[in-house]
Amino acid sequence: MIAWPLLSLVLSALVCGAFYFKLSSDRKALEESGLKDAALLSRAYAQQLIHTLEAIDQTSMELRDFWEQSGGHVRLEQMRGTGSFVAQQFRYITIFDRHGRLVTSSFPIADKVSIEAQDFFKFHRDNNSDALRIGAPRWGRFVKKRVIQFTRRLSDADDRFAGVLVIAVAPEYFVQFSEATGLGNNGLLGLVDYDSVIESTLVVNGREGAGHGALVRVPAEAIGGPAVTLNGDQWFTDGRARFFSVQPLNSYPLAVAVGIAKHEKLAPYRQARAVYGKIAAAAVVILMAFGFALTYLSMRLAWRQYKADGIREAYRSTTERASEGFFMWQVIAGSRGEVVDLELVDCNERGAALYQRQKGELIGARLSALYQPFFFDELLNICRVVIADGFYEDEFETRHGSLVSARWIYRKFVHSGSRIALTLRDITEKKQNEHDLARLATQDALTGLPNRHWLTSYLPEAFARATAGKSIMAVLFIDLDNFKNVNDSAGHSAGDQLLREVAIRLRAVLRQPTDHVARLGGDEFTVVIETAKSEEEVSHVAGRIAQILQEPFLISGRDVVVGGSIGIALYPRDASDPETLLKSADIAMYAAKEEKKGTYRFYSSQYYEKIRSRLRLEQALALAIRNDEFVMHYQPRIATRTNKLAGMEALVRWAHPEQGFIPPNEFIPLAERTGLILPLGDLVISKVCAQLALWQREGGTVFPVSINVSARQFSEGRVSSHLASCLARYQVSSHLIEVELTESAMMGDLKTVQREIDALNQLGVKIHVDDFGTGYSSLSLLNQLKLDVLKIDRAFTAQLGSGREGEIFFRAIVSMAKALGMQVVAEGVETKEQLALLQTLDCDEIQGYLISAPLQAERMSALFRQDIFVM
Template sequence: MRRPADLRRYLSRHRYFAPALLWPLAGILLWLALDAFMASRLQDEKAEAMAAATEQAATRSRSYAAQLLRTIQQIDQLTLSLKLDWEASGAQLDLEQQQERGLYPRSAMLYASIIDRHGDSVSSTLAAFGDASFAGDEFFHYHRTHPDNGLTINKPVKGKRINRQVVRFSRRIDADGEFDGVALVSVEPAYLTTFHDERSLRDGDFISVQLPDGTLLANTEDHAAVRRSYVEAPSFGPTEGTVLEPASKFFDREARIVAWKKLSEYPLVSMAAISETNALAGWQRVAESYRNIMSMATLGIAAFSLTGMLLTARLSWRRQREEVVRQIFRTATEAAQEGFYTMRPLYGRDGKIVDFVYEDCNEHGAALLGTDVRSLRGKRLSQTLDESYRKEIFDLYLHAMETGYYEDEFRVPKISPLRASWVNRRYVRAGDGLAVTLRDISKSKEHELALSRVANTDALTSLPNRHWLGAFLPDALERAARQHRTLAVMFIDLDNFKNINDSLGHEAGDMLLKAAARRLREVVRAADHVVRLGGDEFTIVLEGPHGTEDVARVARQVVRTISAPYELGGVAGQHVNASIGISMFPADGADGDTLLRHADIAMYAAKAAGKGRFEFYQPHLSDSLFLRLAKEHALREAIDKDQFVVHYQPRVSTRAGRLNSLEALVRWHHPERGMIGPDDFIGLAEDTGLIVRLGELVIDNVCAQLAEWGRRGLGPVPVSVNVSGIQLREGGLSAFIAAALARHRIDPRLLEVELTESSVIDKGRATAHELSALRELGIKLSVDDFGTGYSSLAQLQQLDVDVLKVDRAFTSAVGKSEEGAVLFRAIVSMADALDISVVAEGVETREQLHALQSLDCDEVQGYLVSKALPAHEVPSLIARRYLFPASATA
C-alpha cells in the first residue's frame, strides 16, 4: 500500500496523462449535444418553413389584391365610360364599331353591353351572337329599383350568349333623372386571375377571389376549385390576415395556410392558399439530410475520441519537460519590476511570419496585460491586441526579428489591455524567438505631459488646440508615409453659429461649442483626434482610415450628431448644422498646411451645396466654388420669388389620336436671360436640396391650373408631374400632394406622378412609404425615360407602376432597324402582360407613328403631336377631339 507522500508524488508525476481519459467522455457529451442540436434545428427549420410559407401566402394575397384592384378599377372605369358615352351619344352608341377602333379591349374574356330600360341588349361587343333579354335578371331588377349610380358586382352566372360562367359588373344609366338602362361589363372568371403567375403555384396551392360572404368568383384552376375549396364558405374578419386551416375544412382533406386581403375600394376578398405538404416539402428533405449527418457524425466522433487519446498521451511527456524550463525562468524573473515575455513566431505556408505566441512570461508581465501567467501562456499576439493598432505592433516585432533589437517609449491606447499609460518597450531577438521587456513609466510621463497639456489645450472645450495640431500633424504624416497608410483631415464649421450668438448671447454660444465638442469626441475612435481651431471651427484627424468610404461614414455621423437639437440657456430645440471639408493624405497634399487649406476649400464647397453636408477636396473646387455659389444664390432667389412657369405637353392615344393626358414641364422665367429649360437648373436644384421646394411649387401650380380648367368647364384631363428621388427620400411628398389636392378640390385621379427608374427600384424605407402613400391617395405612378437607367426587361415585372414611358432613344430606333422594332415589341408585350400602359416619347415623324401603331403601343408623345405649350394655349388643345395632323394617319 502506497504511503500518502508516495501517492502525492505519483499523482503529480502522472497528472499530465489524466486528460487522455477525458476524450471518451467528451465524445459521448459531444454526440449528445449534437443530437440535441440537430433536434432543435429540425424544430427551428420546421417553424421557419411554416413562417416562410405564411409570409409567402400573405405576399401572394397582397400582390393579387393589388393586381385585382387595378383590374376592377379598369372595369369600373369602363362601365363609367359606357354610361357616359351612352348618355352623351343620345343612346346611339355602337360598341362593336368602337371595339374595332380599339376604344375597348379586345379580350376574349371581357364583354361590354348596353341594356335599355326594358332589359334588352341594344349594343354589345358580342353583337354577332344575337340580342338577349336581361329583364328577369336580379342585377337588372336591382338597378331599376335603386337609384345608386355606383358599380355593382354580381355573383357568377352562365352567360346568355357564350354559355360559360361570367361575373357581371354593372352600373345604372339615367336619362332626365329616370332609369334608362344598365351599362354592363361581363368577364369570365379566368379574366380575374390570368395576370397572376400560376407557375409559382404548386399542386395543392391556389389563388382565388371571393365576395365577403364567401361566394367564389374566380380560382386560378377552375377545374380544381371544387376539390380544393372550402366545405363551408369561409368568413373574413379584419382587413387582412393569415391562418392555418385544418384539413377538415377542405373537400380534398388537405391542410392549408390561407391568407386573405380585402380590397379597399370594392367588396372583394383576395385569397392565397399554400398546402401544408408543399410548405414542409423542403423541411422533409432537410430532416433526411440531418439523419444522414448524425450517422456520419457518430463514426467521426468515435474516431476523433480515439485519436485525441493517442495525441494527448504523446504530448504529456513534452509538457512535463517544458514545466521544468518554466520553473527555472520564473525563478529568475519574478523578482524583477519589468514584464518579461518570450515570444515564438508562427510561420505561414510561404515561410513568412504570420503571428507570435506567448510561450512564457513572469507574473508582473501577465499583470500588465490584466491576466495571469496560465491564461496568457499559449495565446497569440493577435488575440491580445485591438485591430486598430495590431499591425503596428506586429511590424515592430518583425523589425526586431530582422535587426535583432528595438526599443522606444510607447503611449498605450485606451483600448489596449496593458495596465499602464506609458511603457518603455524593448524587443531583443533570442534564438528563433523574441525576448520582450515592458517597463511602466507612467508616473514620469504624467508630469511631463501635464506641462505640455496647458500649452496645447483649448481652455473652453478642453480639446487640443491649433498649436497642438501644428506639432502633431508632421509626426502623424511621417508615420502614415512610413507605414504606407492614409490620413484624413476633416475641416468642420458650425452653420448658423453666429445666429445663436446674436440671438441668445455669447454664453449660449460657449455652451453650444462645449456641447459640439463632446459630440465630436463621441463620434470618433479613441485613436483619432478632435481639435478646436478657434471660433466655431473644428478639425478631426483620422489616422489609417480604410478608404474614402470609411471617412465618409464618419462624416455622416458628425453631420447627424451635430444637427441634433440643443438646449442652450434654458431654451430647448436650438439647431445648428455642420459643413465639412475633407482632404486625404497623400492624394490631396504632402504636408499639414496644404491638407488644412484644401479641407477648408472643400468645406466651403459643402456650404455652397446646401450646408449640413460634407465634400471631399477636388482640384477644380478652388475655381468652381465661386461660380457654384452664384448659381445657387440665383436659383434660391428664383424659388423665393416664384419665377417659374409650367408648360404642358399632350399624350395621345396611338391609334385614335385622342388626348389622354398632359405632362407638366417646368421652365425658369429668368428676368435677364429669359426662358431657361429644365436641363440648366434641375441638376443644381437636386445637388443643393432645393428640388424639394421647387417640386412643391410645380405641384401647387398644376393643381391650381386643374382647378381653373374645371371652373371653365373644360373636360377633365389628367396631368403628370415629374418627381425627384430626393423628394421621395426626404419624406412628406405624399402629405404635401394630399393637402394640395384638398386645397384646390382636385380629384386624385387627375394627377399622375412620373418617377425615375432609380426611384422605383429604390428599396429605402422612406421611398417605399411615399410610393405606398401615393397609391393610397389614388394617384397613378409612371416610370419616365425607361431604358436609360437601372431597369431592364428582366426587371420590368418588379416595377409596381401604371405607366411606362419609353425613352426617345428606343422610339427613334423603331423605324430605323428591325432590331429596334423587336426590342420595342418586347417591351410592349411584357408591359401588356403586367397591365402597364406604354407611352413612346420623342415621336417626331409619321414613320415612327405608323411603326408604333403596328406595335400596339398605347400612347405617344412628341413634337409630331405638339410641343410643350403654355397654360393659356391648352384649352384649344383640349377642345380638339383628335390631335394628329391630317397627314400623320394617312
C-alpha cells in the first residue's frame, strides 16, 4: 500500500523535471533568438539611417555650394516652391549671415532673430572646418517642435566666415520609413547619442510615438557590442525588460537603439508553460490516483495503463505537429564503452521529410548506414561531445552529399541516459533574408547593378587611386531619351524589362575590371572609367554606348528604340572631388539632351550657366502658378448646319507682370517637363468652373466649355477627382464641362486609362479626342474606350480645297467617327470655302479664326446672346 504511492510520487517528480528541463531549454532558445533579432534589426536600420544622414550631408553641401556660387543671393522661400536643389523632406532650412542674423528661410519666421550666442554659431565662426556639425536634440524655437540641428559653415570668395546654414530635422523623420514589423507591439526603435536619448524617435505598438516605453539612458556595455538583456525597472519608463542592441553609425556621433520586448518574445514560452503545467498537473493527479487505486484492486492497473497510453498519444501528437524535425538515437557502445554507432529509435514526420524518406524507412536504421564515411565520422565526433557535455547546438550550411534537403539547418543535440535527442529546423529562409539585407544595401534590385549607395562609397577610393597613379578618370552620366514613352504606352512592366536590357548592354561595353556601371535610379545610369589614357579613349566608349542604346530593344514582342543622352566629366580637369565630378557629368548630360538626344557631351562651364537660366524660368513658372498669374481665353465652337454657338474651348494664357502675355508654346512644354503641369492643370479646372458659376449667376444661356488636360494629369488619375471636387465647390452642372485628351494621353496602361474615362463618364462629362491624326492613332483603342467627340487636327482642315485627296481623307475620318457614334469637330477653319466643304462632309461643329480668335471671358459673354454667327 506504500510502494505504489511512493512510486507515483517519484514518477510525478520525473514528469515535472522533464517539463522543467524542456521549458528551460525553450526559454533559453527564445532569449538567444531575441538577442540575435535585436542585433540584426539594429544593423539593418543603422545602414538605412546612414543613408539618411548622408542625404542630409549631401543636401547641406549642395545648398552651401549654391549659396557660395550665387554670392549669397539664394532665397530658400522661392526654391522651396519648385523643389530645386532642396530635398522636399527637409522643411526647416535657414541661412544666417556672419553676424548671426537671419538671411533666408524655407519656412516663415516672423521674429527678428539672432543666433550669435548659439554654440554652433560660435563653433563655425571660430573653426575653419567644412564638416557637417550635428547638434544635440533640442526644442526648436522657430519650428515649435523638438529637432536635431545639422549645421555647416558658409564662406565667402576669400574663404572667410560668411554665415551658417542650418537644417532642422524632427527626430521622428529618422524612423518614419522604418519597417517596424519585427519589433512587436512594445518594441523600441530609437536614434540615440552616447549621453542622451532622443525620446520622440521611437516606434511603439507598430507606429511612431514618444514617451511610452522610452529608454532612460544608453548602457555603455551595449554600444557597438553584442545585444544585451536590460531590466525594465532600471532602463525603461514602462518597466518592461527588453533585448537591446545599440549600433554606432560609423563616422556620425549617433547610434541606433533597438529593443524587443522580452515578455512578447517569451510569449510562446509562457503558452508552452501553461500547457505543460496542465499536462504535468494531470500526470501527477493520474499517477497518484493510480498508486492509491492499485492498492485496492487490479482493475485500477488497466485504468492506469489507459491513461498512460493517452499521455503518450498526446506527446506523439505534439511532436508530429511541430515544425521541427525530431529524432531519438540510441547510443551503441564498443567493448571499451566508447561510442561506435547510433540507431534511430524514433522520429516525427517532419524529420523524415527533411531526410526525404518515409518514417518507416528511417526507424531502426544505423547512422553508419545512412551517411557516407566522412559525414559519419563528423557526426560521431559531435555525439561524443554531446555525451560529454550533455548538450550541443549549431547552425550549418549543408554540403554536397548531405541527406538533408534544406540548405541551412539549425540542430540541437540533448543527451539523456543512453539516448541522444536531436532537433533539426530549416532556417534557409532566415539566412536568405539576412543575405538579402546585406545585398540590397549596395545592389539595385531590378537590374542587379551596383546602386547609388555603392557609387558614393566607390568614387572616393577611385579618386585616391587616380590621384596616386596620375591618371584620367571619367564619369559618364547616362539618361534614356524616350523611356517615359515606353512606360506610358506599354506599361511599367515593359519599362522594367527595358531597364534590365539596358543594364546588360552597358555591362558589355566595359573594357576592363576597373570600369564599372551603376544604376542611380529611374532611367539614369553611370559608367565609371577609372583609368583612361586620353579624352579620345573616353569619347570612343561614350560613342559605343550611344550606338548600342540606339539599336532596337525587343520589349513585349515589339522593337522599341529609346536612345540615350550622355554627359561626361573628367578628373582632374572638371572636378577635384567625387561629388562635383558626378554633378558635372549630370550637367553635361542635360546639355546633350537639350542640344541633340542620342549623343554625348563633355562638361563645360557654359552648360552650368544655361541650366541656371532654365532653373530661373522654372522658378518663375512655379511662382506664377502660386500667385495665379494666368487668365483664361475661350474660343467658340459653332454648329456647322445652324451657325449657332455650340460650345467653347478654354485656353490658358500666362499674364506675366513684366513681360505681358507669354504664349502657351513657351511655358506648356516647360510645365510638362518639370511636372508643374499638374498644379497648373488643377488651376485651369478651378478657374473654368469658377467662370461657369459666374455666368450662371448672371443669367441667360450658358454653353459647355471643354478643358485640355495633359497626358500626365490623366495617367495619374487627377482629372476626375479634382473635377468632381470643383463641380461640387462651385455648384456647376457636369454637362457644362467637357474634357479634351490628346491621343498620347490614351496610350498608357489601358486599365488605368479605362478607369479614368469611366470615372469621367460617371460624372456626366463628355470626352473629346483632341488633335486627331497627329499622335499614335489607333482605331482599336477608339473602339474600346467610350469617347464622345473627335476633333480633327487643323493640319487636315488646311488640306480642304487644295485637292481631292484632302477631301477624301477628311471624309474617311468623319465616316469612322460616325460609325463609332462620335460627333466631329473640325479645328483651324479659316476660310468660307473650308466651311462650305465641311457642311457637305457632315461635320457637326467647326472651330477656328473664321469664327473668332480666343476671347477673354467678358467678350465671350456677349456671344451668348448672339443667335447666329454670320461668316
